[in-house]
Amino acid sequence: MAGGRRLSAEQRRAELVRAATAVFAERGYRGTSLAAVAERVGITAQGVLHHFRTKDALLLAVLEERERDLGGAAAAAGGTADRLRYVVTRMLAEPGIPQSLCVLSADSVTEGHPAQGFFRARYERLRTRLADGLRAEFGDTVPGGLGPEAAAVLLVAVLDGVRLQWLLDPTAVDLAAAVDDAVRLLLERG
């Protein structure tokens, strides 16, 4: 049992985030519970509560870890277009994660939601990084004719908006094709 090992608080936290990533990926937002994550690492739900007080707190930790992870892997993927396509392959591989994010990010738009500050900062960061990357690659106008900041808003919007349609009806909406359409229109126009 993993629970029998002696782990530092930091190691235990990291182990819980890894386990939670797998559980959210497999079971989605509703199907994930602190108890299911606890079971996966062989400790009690009470033991999880010591590190994460709610399912949403655990999901936010998963998201932070994933952003670091995607940041590194996507940077290796080259230009912005390739990075966006890489993000899509990750979504397709583990649909429980984008599903969980879709639910929690939308829920956070309501007044006083505990994750609102997190998501506001996250979207600000995503737009800024994307715009910086586009400016470095294309200068002040991307091939589709927009400025980098305006293009960043639309690219993030397309990823989120197509994700919603695809999660609702994966047979009707081709996530990769739709994101690819937007990438070509905005970033690869001749």
Add this chain to the structure above:
Amino acid sequence: MAGGRRLSAEQRRAELVRAATAVFAERGYRGTSLAAVAERVGITAQGVLHHFRTKDALLLAVLEERERDLGGAAAAAGGTADRLRYVVTRMLAEPGIPQSLCVLSADSVTEGHPAQGFFRARYERLRTRLADGLRAEFGDTVPGGLGPEAAAVLLVAVLDGVRLQWLLDPTAVDLAAAVDDAVRLLLERG
């Protein structure tokens, strides 16, 4: 008191949907309750339960009514580009409605959610109507170079995705400007 009048079930239902539209628009998803809607029309919460069993059921009725309404007004607005811009002015005028829709539609992607069938059908309908309109207006290729169906997926995605960023941070994201960028890119390219 409105509640003192004798209304048919249909009239009462319509009155409740009108009142709920105002309450959702003013107070958003969390701030709206069956009790608040009941109070607005001068009946008891029990009286509302007779017509709508949950807040979400009431929100779905608001959405259906609004879709009929927007359908008529938007059709009068002319081409697809103008119709999409009209939808944005409505969102800006009553942000509690798009906020409520953002929460419920995203929540519906989870397994077995009671509104999942509704939103799956709604998105299918939105895409089909939009694509039909685009085909009537532009033929088999819209000015941005995509087919009508692919363009419809992206336009709906942009509306939803920019809505999320705007609801989280209205000072950082200009909803009308971002939708306008997408409309010009897809539908008005020279």
